[in-house]
Amino acid sequence: MATFFGRYSESELRTAKSKALDEAVDLGRTGLRRKYGFGPSSKFVAVAAGHHFDSKALSAAVAAHLMPPLELTSDNSSGGVATTRVLDGCGVPWIDTDHLKNSGHGHVEPDAEGAPSSAHDSRGYWWVSQGENYSTAIQQGSLWAPHLRIDGKPGHEDWQSIHRMLPGDVVFHYAAQQFKAISLVVAAGVEADRPPGYTGHLHGTLVLVEPCIVDMEVRLDVLKTVFPPGVGPMNRTGNPGRVYIAAIPPAVGEPLARYLSAGSLPMQQSRVQVAESKGERDTSQQLDLATTDIAGSMFRRAEQRYLREALLARYGNQCALCGRFLPMNLLIAAHIKLRSESSEADRLNFDAAAMLACSLGCDALFEQGYLTVDDGGLVRTTPTDDPELLRVLDKLGGFHCLAFSEATTENFEFHRQSHNDGTRL
């Protein structure tokens, strides 16, 4: 490695790596392949920035961002050795998917259940077959199971497993005959209306997840070597049965998650405490059992992402209070009622609990009560003696709030009363 990279300094390598990763995240795995002219790597896969990337394409990107660019000759770009040397050289973890094939499924009991087997590994592991819902799930960080089938009959038995998912559990997202992502459950199931992007019955259970690794392409032929018949969703012929959610025995799920994430998944346990305190699930408990600040902030982030994506899908990229069409990164999912006054299910009810407000002022002005929404849906401003603030407020007010509806009217009233100053148009 020293001889291979002798001509570049540590900082040059670091810079090239970070530029290559920015580009890779931006383009995605297939885009990166296309740009550097490679097919899928069937063997060596880089695990970086929460993605899987083909080792050849990512090495080529690193090489191209070195100054002067590193020539990847056909000799060292065709075989695996050179590309993994490039990755090693700049400190990008990689995995060899043949390792999964060769590891077989030796010690797995075919009838092992997905439930935790020991205090040592107390989290649950889940296989979720998603088909066309995959991109919605990853974008929103949501898993959704309706109560009823489309014909009104009770949901399939495996759909009920969504109620057994707990914070800290690991989810493998399966679609198009591949594992495409790994996520962590951040919030256990709450009763919720169907999120945008899903089909089927309107009422069901919503679980929030934090995608940890995306852009995976772990094909079914590899998965078959890891999941023997009878394990997870595999039927007696060794193919995935028609199930939506299947429990995976920790003996299979734990090493697989660790391997596919190159050890990057947060592995602190919280499930034991969760299970013990599960009797009544209120918010404080949820956060408590997540135990760490990291888990708490992950929860807040997952909630914000879910609401924002659901609202964007419903309303488009327009501020509900001033009506401006704005870049998505300037729009925030703002809670109408104080977050602390709402139950978890209330908070995740995007139809009633939240609206998109811009970070150019509306979000903060609403939160502080300088903007309110009256019982007819009009945006109103609060009188103020502050001349600067007055100048801002004068440009607002009078717009018909986009998020005003039967579902939100009560929460807007609650907001008005918690800031019960006189308002004006």
Ligand SMILES: [Zn+2]
């Ligand atoms: Zn606005």
